Amino acid sequence: MARDADFVARFHLAYTYKRSTGPVIGRFLTSLREGRLEGVRTASGEVLVPARAYDPRDGRATTDAWVDVGPEGTITTWTWIDAPAAGAPLDAPFAWALVRLDGADTPMLHAVRGPRAAIATGARVRAVFADHREGGIRDLSCFEVIP
Amino acid sequence: MRPVHIAGIGQIPNVRGDTDHDEVQLVQAVASAALAEAGLHKDDIGFFCSGSSDYVMGRPFSFTMAIDGVGLWPPKRESHVEMDGAWALYEAWVRLQHGDVDTALVYAYGKGHGAPVDGMLTAQLDPYYEAPLGPSPMALAALQARALIDAGRLTERDLAEVVAHARRLGATHPGVPAIDGPLDVDALLDAPYVATPLRAHDEAVRTDGATAIVLSVGGGGPRIGGIAHCIEPIELGLRDLTAATSVRRAAAWAGLEQAGSIDVAELHATYSPQAVLLRQVLGLADAVVDPSGGALVADTPFVTGLSRIAEAARAVQGGAVRALAHASGGPCLQHNLICLLEAR
Numbered sequence: 426m427a428r429d430a431d432f433v434a435r436f437h438l439a440y441t442y443k444r445s446t447g448p449v450i451g452r453f454l455t456s457l458r459e460g461r462l463e464g465v466r467t468a469s470g471e472v473l474v475p476a477r478a479y480d481p482r483d484g485r486a487t488t489d490a491w492v493d494v495g496p497e498g499t500i501t502t503w504t505w506i507d508a509p510a511a512g513a514p515l516d517a518p519f520a521w522a523l524v525r526l527d528g529a530d531t532p533m534l535h536a537v538r539g540p541r542a543a544i545a546t547g548a549r550v551r552a553v554f555a556d557h558r559e560g561g562i563r564d565l566s567c568f569e570v571i572p
Numbered sequence: 573m574r575p576v577h578i579a580g581i582g583q584i585p586n587v588r589g590d591t592d593h594d595e596v597q598l599v600q601a602v603a604s605a606a607l608a609e610a611g612l613h614k615d616d617i618g619f620f621c622s623g624s625s626d627y628v629m630g631r632p633f634s635f636t637m638a639i640d641g642v643g644l645w646p647p648k649r650e651s652h653v654e655m656d657g658a659w660a661l662y663e664a665w666v667r668l669q670h671g672d673v674d675t676a677l678v679y680a681y682g683k684g685h686g687a688p689v690d691g692m693l694t695a696q697l698d699p700y701y702e703a704p705l706g707p708s709p710m711a712l713a714a715l716q717a718r719a720l721i722d723a724g725r726l727t728e729r730d731l732a733e734v735v736a737h738a739r740r741l742g743a744t745h746p747g748v749p750a751i752d753g754p755l756d757v758d759a760l761l762d763a764p765y766v767a768t769p770l771r772a773h774d775e776a777v778r779t780d781g782a783t784a785i786v787l788s789v790g791g792g793g794p795r796i797g798g799i800a801h802c803i804e805p806i807e808l809g810l811r812d813l814t815a816a817t818s819v820r821r822a823a824a825w826a827g828l829e830q831a832g833s834i835d836v837a838e839l840h841a842t843y844s845p846q847a848v849l850l851r852q853v854l855g856l857a858d859a860v861v862d863p864s865g866g867a868l869v870a871d872t873p874f875v876t877g878l879s880r881i882a883e884a885a886r887a888v889q890g891g892a893v894r895a896l897a898h899a900s901g902g903p904c905l906q907h908n909l910i911c912l913l914e915a916r
Contacts, residue, residue, distance in 0.1 A: 431591075436630060450700050475701045481805035502722065502813065504714030505768040512706050521711045521767075523809050532809040534702055534715075546722050562701050 449478040449487065457564040460554050462495040464529045474529035475562070495526035496552040497571065505541050514567050520544045524568055526552075536567040543570040576668050577793040578885040578913065579675075580610030580786035586779035586870035586879075588749050589685045595629060595782075598681045599641025602784035606677065610786040610793075614643055617786070618673025620650040621664045623657030623680040625874050627692045638681060649673070656680065656840075657783060657878030658899030658909050664787055665799055674789040684778035684873040697903065698807055709903060710775050712808060713843035714767035716904040719813040720845055721769060725852065728769050731844040732760040735773050735868060738847070742865020747879075749779060749870060776842040776871030783879045794888035794895070794913040800825030801909035806902055816853040819898070819908045823854060826910040828896070834859045834912075836887035836895040838880035840867050846905050850898060859896070863887060877901075881911050888913050 446454055449465060453476040456463045465476035468485040472492050479486050503522035509515060514536035522544070523532035537550055550568035558564035582605030584598065593601070599622075607614060620642060626634050635652040642648075651667075653659045657680020664676035690708050697703040720726045739755050742748035753773055754760055763771040787796075802818040802825065804811050811817070828834075837859045841847035847868065851861060864883040867876045877899025884897035893915050901907040 444699060446700065454700070481807060481810055502715045502719040504711055504718060504770070505765070506711065507765065510706065510708060514705055521707050521715060523715060525809075531807075534705065534707065534808060536705065546718065562704050 447478060449476050452476065452491070454560045454562070454564070457562070458558045458560040460558070461493065462526055462552060464492045464494045464526070466490040466492060471530035472528060473531055474526055475533055492528055494528035498524045498526035498529070498550055498568070500537065500544070500546055500548045500550060501525050501532045502546060503537065503544050505544060514563065519567065522568070524550055535565060538567050538569045574669055574671065574789045576665055576787050576789055576796045577791050577916070578785055578796070579788040579791055579793045580606040580608070580612070581882045581885055582606030582609070582784035583747060583879070583882055584781055585747050586749060586781040586872050587685070588777070588779055590683065590780040595634070595638045595681050595683070596641045598782035599638050599679055599784070602782045603642045603677060603679055606784040606786045610788065612675065612786060614677070615646065617675050617677045618649065619664055619667045619676040620648050621652065621660040621667070621676060621678050623653045623655050623660035623874050623878060624682060625654055625692070628682050628684065628687050628689070628873055642677060642679070656874050656876065656899050656901055658881055658897075658911070659801065659877070661785060661787070661878060661881060661911070662799060662801060662909060665796060668787060668789055676787040677784060678787065678878065679782065679784035680875040680878045681782035682872045682874040683780040684871065685780050687873070689778055689873055693903070702807065708767070710770060710843065711767045712903040713775070713845060714770045715808060716813040717769050717843070717845035720849060723814045725814055726845060726848045728761060729757065730848050731769070731774055732757045734844050734847040735760055738862060738866050738868040741863055742869030745865050747870060748865045749777065751869065770843065770845070774844040776868045779870050779872045781870070781872040781875055783875050783882050785878065785882060785885070792916065794885045795916055797831060797894070797912040797914040798826035798828070799909070799911045801907065803902070803907040806906055808904060811904070813904055816849050816905055819850060819853050819905060819910075822908045822910040826912050828854070828910065828912065831912050832894060834894055834896045835892040836860045836863060836884060837898070838862055838864060838866065838883045838895070839898045840877045840880050840900040842867050842871050842876070842900070844868065846900070849905065854896065854898070877909065881913070884911070884913050888915050
């Protein structure tokens with residue numbers, strides 16, 4: 426903790442560059458902007474969501490076969506956050522979860538809107554897209570539990 | 573393989589907020605102690621390797637400044653990893669296998685108390701799909717905890733028990749800051765959740781500190797019987813969070829199965845569910861686990877793993893026949909190193 430006598434130099438660290446998304450992640454994010462969810466088939470035949478240019482588990486390039494997935498899916502694990510941090514996907518208490526979209530073989534990390542009592546492993550959820558979308562993972566604003 | 577021994581150890585207490593020493597002073601203190609224990613002068617050392625983080629220090633190439641702590645002159649064979657110091661020790665062990673140098677000084681330093689370590693760790697996640705969402709390290713640890721609960725592998729009481737165990741042992745260890753909070757399992761279970769099923773005490777206490785180890789080929793001290801590391805994808809969705817696959821592989825590659833029974837184990841678990849999972853997959857039922865209190869009660873970022881090796885080596889110096897040290901990096905035990913230490 427800073428005491429009055431301390432000399433304090435404020436320093437703001439920022440990454441002030443654009444990052445290229447490439448053809449595979451770029452396509453996934455472009456589809457998100459259009460309100461669609463897509464996965465890519467790996468060399469071993471699984472549907473990877475979110476899509477990547479390679480499968481980190483075996484290092485092999487993914488194929489050019491794209492598969493529509495979701496917009497519904499299933500929670501595979503979750504945690505409830507009563508006090509969301511500034512900048513979290515949702516202002517109100519929410520869950521982080523891994524959600525496996527229908528048609529996908531791998532779950533993805535995202536936020537799930539409450540109520541808390543509805544959040545459970547195996548619960549069915551549906552994608553909620555942001556009104557304003559710009560080609561990033563937050564174009565998917567969260568998931569909501571299907572009543 | 574050339575036999576590599578731990579010839580000297582230098583440690584200072586982990587503290588909550590060290591405003592009296594800069595990083596150079598931390599390194600100087602532990603390096604001097606390790607060299608003195610080994611009976612060596614810094615000019616005798618053939619290779620230097622350190623582990624630290626520019627993000628913790630807040631400036632690029634920060635390790636080139638901290639090397640003042642071991643002296644810049646004469647010019648040194650030197651390397652650095654932007655990882656826990658346990659991986660600097662691994663690099664030094666590999667370097668000693670080359671055969672042209674026989675001694676190495678490994679050190680790690682960090683100031684985790686008050687540093688924005690959570691933000692740093694979140695920034696290390698996948699830059700397209702995970703980091704922009706901003707999950708805290710505790711939220712990710714909680715996803716693993718839930719997966720383990722769903723699989724019937726742990727209960728919330730198990731989590732409270734490993735925290736109580738860490739606090740009881742840490743309370744009497746000179747390297748651990750004063751324990752702040754209850755030692756009793758029921759009292760721990762009464763605390764509110766931060767990220768269900770985890771409570772604030774399920775996260776390690778972040779501290780400032782440093783550790784140094786002198787390695788020598790031959791000579792005295794605990795012998796490194798096996799050392800190996802293994803990494804999994806950073807994306808949680810591409811891993812079985814209940815399997816600890818890379819822990820098992822690192823242990824197998826280090827020769828754990830052939831090694832015989834482990835007397836003492838020191839584990840780098842910065843969240844309580846990791847401590848439970850590590851005990852399960854490493855089969856430590858008969859071992860004294862975390863006699864130092866472990867990472868949960870004193871977690872100095874980029875030092876904690878090297879400190880586990882130092883503590884395991886101390887256990888061998890104190891009479892244990894065989895000790896295991898574990899180091900980890902990344903979310904939910906993504907990257908793991910196992911170092912087996914044996915009495916000579």
